[in-house]
Amino acid sequence: MSENLTLDGLAVPIRALRALAVEFPDLPAPTLEISTIWPKRLELSLYDDLAPFETWRVALGIAPDDVQFREQNGGRTWVLQASGEFAGAELKLIAYGASLDSLREQAGDGGGDA
Numbered sequence: 854m855s856e857n858l859t860l861d862g863l864a865v866p867i868r869a870l871r872a873l874a875v876e877f878p879d880l881p882a883p884t885l886e887i888s889t890i891w892p893k894r895l896e897l898s899l900y901d902d903l904a905p906f907e908t909w910r911v912a913l914g915i916a917p918d919d920v921q922f923r924e925q926n927g928g929r930t931w932v933l934q935a936s937g938e939f940a941g942a943e944l945k946l947i948a949y950g951a952s953l954d955s956l957r958e959q960a961g962d963g964g965g966d967a
Contacts, residue, residue, distance in 0.1 A: 863892055881909075895942045898947045
């Protein structure tokens with residue numbers, strides 16, 4: 854993080870965001886983060902559903918093998934994450950969604966293995 858960073862110092866991810874909006878206007882809207890901590894990074898986060906992650910991954914040309922999977926919240930939440938480059942910016946794509954066990958519990962199936 855730079856104490857003297859100006860808005861111009863965030864121009865790379867801002868330009869990438871503008872290019873995404875022009876090139877992919879119909880894709881699901883993510884939560885966006887541009888930070889002075891990583892001034893060349895644009896982060897796209899998707900919550901409550903993993904399906905939009907795949908839509909974005911394909912559009913951005915990120916290989917399936919570059920996707921990382923992890924669990925959090927005691928296995929109740931699945932997290933998909935991938936990184937790439939777009940319009941000169943480091944791009945971080947993240948999605949959070951309920952695990953199958955969590956969805957089963959919500960449906961009254963009790964969760965767990967059958």
